[in-house]
Amino acid sequence: MSGIAHTRIFRELKRWRSVVAIGALLVICLHPSQAPSLAPFQLPPQATAARSAEEPITPMPPAPEIDPLKVELGERLFNDARLSVDNSRSCSSCHDVRTNGASMKRHDFGRDGAELPLNTTTVFNSTLNFRFGWEGKYRSVEADVSASLVNPQIMGSSLAGIAAKLGLDPSMRMAFITAYGHRPDPGNIVDAIASFQRTLVTPDSRFDRWLAGDRSALSDKELDGYKLFKSLGCASCHQGVNVGGNLFQRHGIFHPLASRDPEILRVPSLRNVATTAPYFHDGSAPSLDDAVRKMAFAQLNATLTDQQVDALVAYLNSLTGQYRGVPVGGGP
Known part of the structure; x- marks a missing residue:
């Protein structure tokens, strides 16, 4: 490409960024119900890649390349009830990768039959978060796995x-020797499960395809929802590759959102969010529509119109990715 062409592209980008910045300032000053419906701004085709780079959300990468023997062994362990002290449950009992990577319950149950205090988070894309669990207590997937295995309630x-x-199972013992060169021990058990979990990424959502340059991947309504997502400030907390998961935030800033404790939470990822109802750390929002309304009111002091909620929900549905070539949860 000639230097003149480069200059034209960057001039266009600079003009586009200025328009967006001014528009964002105007929208922030307005009540959400007063936000204008703006026609899509079209960039030159040459600037498509640069436009994607300007977005607050980045495409989901494919699963990392990890020793397949360790991944296969980790998947066996993930589904093995012998990891629980009484052989009653496996990791997949609460984190079902055949559906949404979590469960459909407001709260799963502990070994004693009592409800666990927090809603189960999905294991899909969890290794891309900067901390693990609602409270972000653990800094690595290995630490999170170890904590779950020894937690008396889990x-x-x-x-x-x-x-x-x-080690008493000849087949399992041979699988460890093949993958690690020796029998099962605490270190390679945790490493195998962590290796499997790192492959539980869900790329190729329709929004990822839009970010990659497929302008037909999203409908006008979904694009309107994404614009609103940014203009309202949702992307301040929900951004990056995991559309969240990379900072802590206080909930109930303007109005109560859900149960008070814990007051500070790791911002959840919105990847596959349409499949992971019920919502919030206490599972108190039964639907995505309900969750969007409550979040806007509690965190932004905004009462959204039905049209705005519909657009935001439409956009959030576009974040459903694929696992092993199938949409997560059978969603869109």
């Missing part, structure tokens, strides 16, 4: 006890 095991049980 698996109630010890890593040494799991290794001893698995």
Whole structure:
């Protein structure tokens, strides 16, 4: 491309950024119901890649390349009830990768039959978060896996006890020797599960295809929802590759949102959010429509119109990716 062509493209980008910045300032000053419906601004075709780079959300990458023997073993362990002290549950009991990577319950139940205090988060794309769990207590997937295995309410095991049980199984013992060169031990058990979890990414959502340059991937309504998502300020907390998951935030800034504790939460990812009802840390929002309305009111002091909610929900549906070539949860 000639230097003159480069100059024209960057002039157009500079003009586009100025228009967006001015428009954003005007929208922020207005009540959401007063926000104008703007016609889509069209960039020159040569600037498509540059436009995607300007967005607050980045495309989901494919699964990382990890030793397939370790991943296969990790998947076996993820579905093995022997990881629980009483052989009653596996990781997949609460994190079902055949559906949404979590469960459909407001709260899952602990080993004693009591409800767990927080709604189960999805395991899909979880390794792309900067912390793990609603409270962000753990900094690595290995630490998160270990904590779940020894938590009395979840698996109630010890890593040494799991290794001893698995070591008695000739097939499992051989799988560890093949993948790691030795029998199961606490370190390679956790590493295998973590290796599998790192492959649980869900690329190729329709929004990812739009970011990659497919302008037909989203409908006008979904694009309107994305514009509103940005102009309202939702993207201030929900951005990056995981559309969230990379900072802490206080909930109930203007009005109560859900149960008060914990007051500070890791912002959840919105990837596949249309499949993960019920919503919030206490599971108190039964539908995405309800969650959007409550979030806007509690966090932004905004009462959204039905049209705005419909547009935002339409956009959020476009964030449903694929796992092993199938849409997560069978969603759109």
